[in-house]
Amino acid sequence: MTEQPNNPLHGLTLEKVVTHLHERYGWEGLYYRIRINCFNNDPSIKSSLKFLRKTQWARDKVEQLYIQTFIK
Structure with a gap:
């Protein structure tokens, strides 16, 4: 596995x-x-994961919200 020091979701x-x-x-x-x-x-965790794994734009929005909520 490669190091990703600038990736807050690593x-x-x-x-x-x-x-x-x-x-x-x-x-x-x-x-x-x-x-x-x-x-x-x-909604459920399972159905959300299934959708987000195949829909990159939606996954990007979810990851950005996570960063704004918990990291910044």
Whole structure:
């Protein structure tokens, strides 16, 4: 594994990112901040991960919200 000193998400799985954001904001709060249907239509960690793993623009928005919420 390569070192990524400038990557604030290094070592975090997408599942941990989504779980921490859900614990902080809940599904309604996540949908309010990022208008992604996986946070509004029958949301779950599993379904959100499935969508985010195949949709890069949505994953980018989720990762950016995580950075703004927990790192900065």
